[in-house]
Amino acid sequence: MLKMVVCIKQVPMVSELPWDPATGTLQRDLAEGMMNPACRSALDAALRIKETAGGEITAITMGPPMAEEVLREAIALGADRGLLLTDRKMAGADTSVTSHTLARAIEKACPGFDLVLCGFSTSDSETAQVGPQLAEELDIPGVACVDEIELSGGAVRMRRISDHFLETLEMDLPGIVTVTTGHHAARYVPLGGLQAAFTAAQIVSFDAAAVGLDPEWVGSKGSATKIRNVYSPTAGKKNIVLTGAPKRIVEQLFERFDDKIGGAIGKDLKTDKNSK
Amino acid sequence: MTAKKRGIWVFGDYRNYFQNRVTLQLLSRAKDLAAKIDAEVCAVVFGNKVDEWVGEYIAHGAEKIYLTDHPRLAVYSMETYTLLMERLARHERPEIILVGATAFGREFAPRVAKRLGTGLTADCIGLDIDQEGLLLQMAPSFGGTLVAEIVTPERRPQMATVRPGIFQEIPHDYIRTGEVVKVPLPEHLPVDRVRLVRSERSPQREQKLEDAKVVVCGGRGLGSKKKFAKLFELAELLGGEVGATRPVVYADWAEHDALVGQAGKQIRPQILLSFGISGAIQHTAACNDAKFIIAVNKNPNAAMMKRADVAIVADASQICNSLIQELKRRIR
Ligand SMILES: Cc1cc2nc3c(=O)[nH]c(=O)nc-3n(C[C@H](O)[C@H](O)[C@H](O)COP(=O)(O)OP(=O)(O)OC[C@H]3O[C@@H](n4cnc5c(N)ncnc54)[C@H](O)[C@@H]3O)c2cc1C
Numbered sequence A: 001m002l003k004m005v006v007c008i009k010q011v012p013m014v015s016e017l018p019w020d021p022a023t024g025t026l027q028r029d030l031a032e033g034m035m036n037p038a039c040r041s042a043l044d045a046a047l048r049i050k051e052t053a054g055g056e057i058t059a060i061t062m063g064p065p066m067a068e069e070v071l072r073e074a075i076a077l078g079a080d081r082g083l084l085l086t087d088r089k090m091a092g093a094d095t096s097v098t099s100h101t102l103a104r105a106i107e108k109a110c111p112g113f114d115l116v117l118c119g120f121s122t123s124d125s126e127t128a129q130v131g132p133q134l135a136e137e138l139d140i141p142g143v144a145c146v147d148e149i150e151l152s153g154g155a156v157r158m159r160r161i162s163d164h165f166l167e168t169l170e171m172d173l174p175g176i177v178t179v180t181t182g183h184h185a186a187r188y189v190p191l192g193g194l195q196a197a198f199t200a201a202q203i204v205s206f207d208a209a210a211v212g213l214d215p216e217w218v219g220s221k222g223s224a225t226k227i228r229n230v231y232s233p234t235a236g237k238k239n240i241v242l243t244g245a246p247k248r249i250v251e252q253l254f255e256r257f258d259d260k261i262g263g264a265i266g267k268d269l270k271t272d273k274n275s276k
Numbered sequence B: 001m002t003a004k005k006r007g008i009w010v011f012g013d014y015r016n017y018f019q020n021r022v023t024l025q026l027l028s029r030a031k032d033l034a035a036k037i038d039a040e041v042c043a044v045v046f047g048n049k050v051d052e053w054v055g056e057y058i059a060h061g062a063e064k065i066y067l068t069d070h071p072r073l074a075v076y077s078m079e080t081y082t083l084l085m086e087r088l089a090r091h092e093r094p095e096i097i098l099v100g101a102t103a104f105g106r107e108f109a110p111r112v113a114k115r116l117g118t119g120l121t122a123d124c125i126g127l128d129i130d131q132e133g134l135l136l137q138m139a140p141s142f143g144g145t146l147v148a149e150i151v152t153p154e155r156r157p158q159m160a161t162v163r164p165g166i167f168q169e170i171p172h173d174y175i176r177t178g179e180v181v182k183v184p185l186p187e188h189l190p191v192d193r194v195r196l197v198r199s200e201r202s203p204q205r206e207q208k209l210e211d212a213k214v215v216v217c218g219g220r221g222l223g224s225k226k227k228f229a230k231l232f233e234l235a236e237l238l239g240g241e242v243g244a245t246r247p248v249v250y251a252d253w254a255e256h257d258a259l260v261g262q263a264g265k266q267i268r269p270q271i272l273l274s275f276g277i278s279g280a281i282q283h284t285a286a287c288n289d290a291k292f293i294i295a296v297n298k299n300p301n302a303a304m305m306k307r308a309d310v311a312i313v314a315d316a317s318q319i320c321n322s323l324i325q326e327l328k329r330r331i332r
C-alpha cells in the first residue's frame, strides 16, 4: 500500500487581520491559526492519489500544542492519522533545523514511506526552503513548485512552470514534491468528518526526545541564522502631505508637480494660468 | 605568498538571460560588499558552451569565474548542479554565496546550504556588511510590516537568495578582464534521479508593467472592482500601466499579471501613483526603484504614505476620479 506523508504548517490568518490605524501595521496578536494554503494543496494532491490508487496518509506538523488543530482538520478531510511534533526546545527553528526535525520524525513514525508532500511555501515566511532541504535530509529525489502530480507505476509524473519553462518531470519513489496552490482547489471539511476527527484518537505527539533529536540540532539552538535586529523600513522619510477636498488636492498636486508628471509622460500639463 | 582573498560568489543563473538580470544585479551588489571586506567577486557557471555568459559576467564586474563546461550540463539539473556547487564550495571555502531567487535558485540554494551545513536567508531585499564583517541579510518579516536583519555568525559560507530587481546592475564594460578557473566535471557523476521528460518555453508575456514610466497601483482601499477599474482610465491618460496588490488580485479586481511585489513584478517607474495601499514590505520591496511616489490613503500613518514623496490623505477613489478630470482638462 502506498504510504504518503503530508507536512502541514499552521500559520496565522493574516489576510483576515485588522490593521492598526495608529501605526498602519497588522495586529498580528489577533491572528487565528489556519492550515497554510499550499499545505492544503499538498493534502489535496495526496487525497486525490488516495482516491484513485489507494494508500494511507500521515499528516505531520511541528508547532505549539494548538497546531494539533490542523491535524484534526487534515483527518477530517481524509488523512488517516496525525503526528504532532511539539516541544519548547523546537521553537525558533530555521528551515534547516525544521527539515532535520521533520525528516527524523518521518523516518521514525513512517518507515517505508513512498511519497512525501509539502506545500511549496508558507504564507507566513514563504521561504520555500523546507521541501528542498527535506529532500536532502531524507536523501530522496525531490521536485519543488509542482502544479500537477500523477502516479504511474512506481513513479510519479509532475508538471510545473519554472522560470518560463513548462516542464514535465518524472521520478521514482520514494520521493518528495512541494505543491503550489495553482491547481488544487481548497476542500471543505465534510459534515460528520469533523466529529470523527475529534473523537477518534489517531493523533500521536512526539517531543524532541521521542523523535531522537540531538539536543544540539533542535530549535533556535541548532539554527545557523540569527535575527540581529528588526526595524520599520519607513522610519524618518520626509514628505509632503496634502489634505482637504479631492478637487483642491488635485489642483495643488498639479500646481507643484506639473513639470515632473508632464516630464514623465512626455506631455505639457501646464494650464494657461500657470504657463509662462 | 600572500593569503588567498576571500570570495563572494554569485551563482551564474544564465537561463532566460535577457529577461532575468538577477545574476548581474548580484554581481553589482557583491562588488560593493567585497570592497568592505577586501574580498573578490566570483561567478560560478555550470553549463555547456557558456563562454558567452562568462564574458558577460566579467563585463558586468566578476573578477573570477569558476567554470564547469561540459555536455552533461547542457540543461539545468538540480542534483548535478547541487553536487558541483557543494564540491567547489568545500574546496574553495567562499565567505558568501548569493543566489538569485528564480524558481531554480530558490530550490538550488536551500539544497546547497543544507549540504554545507550552513544557514540561508530567503528572498532578501537588502544586503550589507556589519561592523564585524558579517553579511547582513535583510528579509521581510511580520507580514511585511517590518524588516529583519539576519546574520549567520558562525557557519560558512553565509548564504542568501535575493529577489530580482532589488539591486541595479552595473553597465557592461567589455574592457574588463577576469580570471577563468576551469573546474573539471567529477569522474563518477551519479545519474539524476529526477528525469526531465519534456520542457517547452511557456508563452512569453510582454513586460510592460516592469518597464512602464508611470505605474498606477491599486490596493484593497479602493473598495470595489468597479472603483479599481477606474485606474485603467487614469493609467491610459498617463500613458502608464496598472499594478495591483495581492488582496486585489485574490479578489479578482485585477489579473495576476498585474501583481506588484515579492510574489509578482518589480517595477521602476519615474512616477508611481499608489491608491489605497497599506505598504506591506512584500509590496513595496518591488517599488524601491520608483523615482517619485504619490500615495493616496485615508490613513496618514500607513507605511505607503511614509515612503511617498507626496502623501494624499483622502478617499482613493475620489482622488482617482478628480485626477482623471483634471488630466482631461490639461491634456489637449
Ligand atoms: C510571503 C508573502 C508574500 C507577499 N507578496 C505580495 C506581493 O507580491 N504583492 C502584494 O501586493 N502583496 C503581497 N503580500 C501581501 C502583503 O503582505 C499585504 O497583505 C498586501 O500588500 C496588502 O495589500 P493592500 O495594501 O491592498 O491591502 P491592505 O493592507 O488591506 O491596505 C489597504 C489600505 O487602504 C487604506 N484604505 C482603506 N479605505 C480607503 C479609502 N476609502 N481610501 C483610501 N485608502 C483607504 C487603508 O488605510 C489601508 O492602508 C505578500 C504577503 C506575504 C506574507
Ligand SMILES: Nc1ncnc2c1ncn2[C@@H]1O[C@H](COP(=O)(O)O)[C@@H](O)[C@H]1O
Pocket (backbone or CB within 6 Å): A007, A008, A009, A010, A036, A038, A039, A042, A060, A061, A062, A063, A095, A098, A102, A117, A118, A119, A120, A121, A122, A125, A126, A127, A128, A129, A130, A131
Ligand atoms: N513547522 C512545520 N511543520 C510541518 N511542515 C512544515 C513546517 N514548516 C514548513 N513545513 C513544510 O514546508 C513547506 C514550505 O515551508 P517554508 O519553507 O517555510 O515556506 C510547508 O508548506 C510545509 O509543507
